[in-house]
Amino acid sequence: MSAGHRRLDIEESGDVTIARFVDKKILDEGNIQIIGNQLFSLVEDDARTKIILDFSNVEYLSSAALGKLITMDKKVKAAKGKLRLCTVRPDIYEVFAITKLNKLFDMRDTLEQALEGM
Amino acid sequence: MSSTEEFDVTIPSDTAKGREVQEQIVGGMESRGYSPRDVFGVRLALEEALVNAIKHGNKMDSGKVVRVQWQIDEVHVRVVIEDQGQGFTVEEVPDPTDDENLDKPGGRGIMLMRSFMSLVEYNESGNRLTLEKRTDDKNDDQAV
Numbered sequence: 001m002s003a004g005h006r007r008l009d010i011e012e013s014g015d016v017t018i019a020r021f022v023d024k025k026i027l028d029e030g031n032i033q034i035i036g037n038q039l040f041s042l043v044e045d046d047a048r049t050k051i052i053l054d055f056s057n058v059e060y061l062s063s064a065a066l067g068k069l070i071t072m073d074k075k076v077k078a079a080k081g082k083l084r085l086c087t088v089r090p091d092i093y094e095v096f097a098i099t100k101l102n103k104l105f106d107m108r109d110t111l112e113q114a115l116e117g118m
Numbered sequence: 119m120s121s122t123e124e125f126d127v128t129i130p131s132d133t134a135k136g137r138e139v140q141e142q143i144v145g146g147m148e149s150r151g152y153s154p155r156d157v158f159g160v161r162l163a164l165e166e167a168l169v170n171a172i173k174h175g176n177k178m179d180s181g182k183v184v185r186v187q188w189q190i191d192e193v194h195v196r197v198v199i200e201d202q203g204q205g206f207t208v209e210e211v212p213d214p215t216d217d218e219n220l221d222k223p224g225g226r227g228i229m230l231m232r233s234f235m236s237l238v239e240y241n242e243s244g245n246r247l248t249l250e251k252r253t254d255d256k257n258d259d260q261a262v
Contacts, residue, residue, distance in 0.1 A: 099230065
């Protein structure tokens, strides 16, 4: 895998940015690093402040990936923006629930719900 | 009566090698008809455990190895992961779900292992971890 390989599909809906994870498994350290950098760049380089992370492809993710999501949440909050997570499958939702991160993140069932009032 | 298979593998401090072992163990579960939920939980726990051993235990030192031993049959899988690091005291790992830790990026791996496995046990020095999953273990009600 090359270092510059795109790990997120980016889509615009009005002023909202939808970032869809390409990978089924967000486990590999190098991969998580790239995903983190691509996420942070949305806020830091592109100054996007309304961001939805679409998890529909994601079947596995590790605690290292959760760490990047937490850092992303902090960056978006610091920029006075909004970050929402959507279409998280039940197994993965359980990972958020066990670690109580479902309280930290704004999580919605569907993309449509995530777009509402964004 | 199901037959138990045993494996003993030593890998370098390389997470890609860790993942190969992970695939071997998970593949053994799938071929024995473990449920997707059990497979999910064990894969996640192994990922956390092997990354911990390689990164935090051996500190990615190419001169150090991780030994992975496992037993598997139709109703249980037991994995022992031993690194060559200095170990740690598991009780001293802060609770990542405490309010003051909730937004800190690290510290969730052990918690996830405990939640998804039937048994998670460190030796006294903290460099050897035993993980076990039994199919008769109903851990669904432990989540959250």
